[in-house]
Each structure stands twice: as C-alpha cells, then as structure tokens.
Amino acid sequence: MAFRSGFVALIGAPNTGKSTLLNHYLGRKISIISKKPQTTRFRVLGIKHLPEAQIIFIDTPGIHEGKTHLNRLLFETAKYALKEADLILWIVDITDPDAPENGLILKILIKETFRTLLVLNKIDLLPREQLLPLIEKFSSLYDFSAIVPLSALKGENTRPLLDEIIKALPEGPAFYPEHMLSDVPREQAFAEIVREKILWFTHQEIPHAVAVMVEEIKSYPDRSFMDISATILVERSSQKAIVIGKAGQMIKKIGANARKELEAALSLQVNLRLWVKVEKNWRGNPKILRKLGLVTE
Numbered sequence: 001m002a003f004r005s006g007f008v009a010l011i012g013a014p015n016t017g018k019s020t021l022l023n024h025y026l027g028r029k030i031s032i033i034s035k036k037p038q039t040t041r042f043r044v045l046g047i048k049h050l051p052e053a054q055i056i057f058i059d060t061p062g063i064h065e066g067k068t069h070l071n072r073l074l075f076e077t078a079k080y081a082l083k084e085a086d087l088i089l090w091i092v093d094i095t096d097p098d099a100p101e102n103g104l105i106l107k108i109l110i111k112e113t114f115r116t117l118l119v120l121n122k123i124d125l126l127p128r129e130q131l132l133p134l135i136e137k138f139s140s141l142y143d144f145s146a147i148v149p150l151s152a153l154k155g156e157n158t159r160p161l162l163d164e165i166i167k168a169l170p171e172g173p174a175f176y177p178e179h180m181l182s183d184v185p186r187e188q189a190f191a192e193i194v195r196e197k198i199l200w201f202t203h204q205e206i207p208h209a210v211a212v213m214v215e216e217i218k219s220y221p222d223r224s225f226m227d228i229s230a231t232i233l234v235e236r237s238s239q240k241a242i243v244i245g246k247a248g249q250m251i252k253k254i255g256a257n258a259r260k261e262l263e264a265a266l267s268l269q270v271n272l273r274l275w276v277k278v279e280k281n282w283r284g285n286p287k288i289l290r291k292l293g294l295v296t297e
Helices: 017-024 068-084 099-112 128-139 157-166 186-201 235-244 246-266 286-292
Strands: 003-011 043-051 051-061 087-091 114-121 146-150 211-219 224-232 270-277
Touching: 003 017, 017 043, 017 051, 017 087, 017 157, 017 246, 051 157, 068 099, 087 099, 087 157, 114 128, 114 157, 128 146, 128 211, 186 211, 186 224, 186 246, 224 235, 235 246, 235 270, 246 270
Parallel strands: 003 051, 003 087, 087 114, 114 146, 224 270
Antiparallel strands: 043 051, 211 224
C-alpha cells in the first residue's frame, strides 16, 4: 500500500467540536477547549502519524462574521486554511444543524468546490431516528466525498472517519518527522492554557474580551523548574475586577489550574506569575494583535 500524506482543514461554526476531534486523534491536547464560542483563535497544526499515512490537521477558528478587527482576522485565518488543504472536514453540530454560520460555510465550499468530508458531530446527543433525515438533508446541499456521523467527545465512530481521510489524501512522503505533533510555539501554547482556564471560570463578556501574552520564560538547566510570566489583557476596568475576583480568588483559581496543567505537560515544577492589564480596544489594535501572534505579516 502506498504511503499517503496531506493537509486536512477542520472548519465549522463556533463550538462544533473541531478542537475536541483533533485532540482525540492526537491522543493529547493540542487545541484548548471550552463551551464558549470562538475558543480557537489561532491556526493550530496537529500531526497524526500512522504506518500508512501522515495526516496534518489544521484546526481553525470557528467560521463567524463579526464586526471587530479580531473577528475579521479569525475569519480570514479560517478561509486561508482551506486554500492550503488537500481535504476539508466540515464539522457540523447536529444539535444545531441550522446554525447561520453553516449557510456561510456552504457558500464558501460551493464557490471554491473543495474536496470535503462532512462530519456530523455529537451523535450522542441526538436520537438515532433523527440522524437519517439530517444525512439526507446535507447530502442534497453539496457533493461530499463522504458523510460520517460521530461523537468526538465519546470517540464514537471516529475510526471510519480516519479511514475516509486516509483514502482521500494524495500519495506522497511524510512532511514532518515522527516526533513532531504540532507546530505551536511554546509561548503560544502556554498562553492558550491560561486563556482556557479563564474561559472555564469566567462568564459575561469576559471570554471574548480577554487575551493572554507570555512575557517571559526562564528555564534552569540544573533544576526541574520553570518560571513563566504572563499578562492577561482585558478591555475595561470592570473586566479586570472580574478576572482578579474578590480578594484575588479568581486569579488564584485560574493560575492554580493553569499551573497544574503546565506541570503535567512539562513534567517539571512551574512558577506561574499572572498580571491583569486593561488595554482598551485591544481587539481593534493591529500592534497588539501582531504581538499576540494573531497577525503575522
């Protein structure tokens, strides 16, 4: 059997399970996860190594037309990923099949005629008798290479999708060495872990108005220890108060949970220092977005 390799872009409306599916296939967390829409802000590369194939997954921000400069950047990031991919995985949350973003995604696919697999996710949340009508509905909308219902969270029916992906990839050598699972820079990976905990524990307007910037990382060759300093950006003083919490309890909770995950991932002790800074309209500031890695040019 010839070896196959290629790039597979995961697209979908916000909160459809793209990152959950990627993390499931890689066997570790590459993309952060929360129940908040638009959790993913970066193009995240995750590499699945198999004896017969190398699959380079591209996790993208949820397709969403927003008004802020940040929203437009995320939208363009997702669209660009489609153009560099050999195959598209359109992830649809079957508990919300008529999400307005799905119409936008369909228009993009039809315009460019991408080779696309449709993934109907969260089958664990829907009665099975309602599944067939959904398959028939989506089948009439686009010429999909295949339609695979599954549960990324439960790992149900994910192997058949993997087989369809391998079948659709072009023959060719591996692009990346076997030890490499992602191309995410260390600073970005650490910052995203902190941001994930903020998404977990805060509500109201905080999730969309927060960003995390790792300022300094210090390693000590003779010690199993690392210092990490990061700044949490918010847009208003009221948001800063929420993130810090009464008597500093919220920031302590965020820091403790982030530190625990960092220590597990790094297999060493971590001293995590967090500061909260008000930066008005950072989502519309190209200089800050560039520093965060959201603008690369």
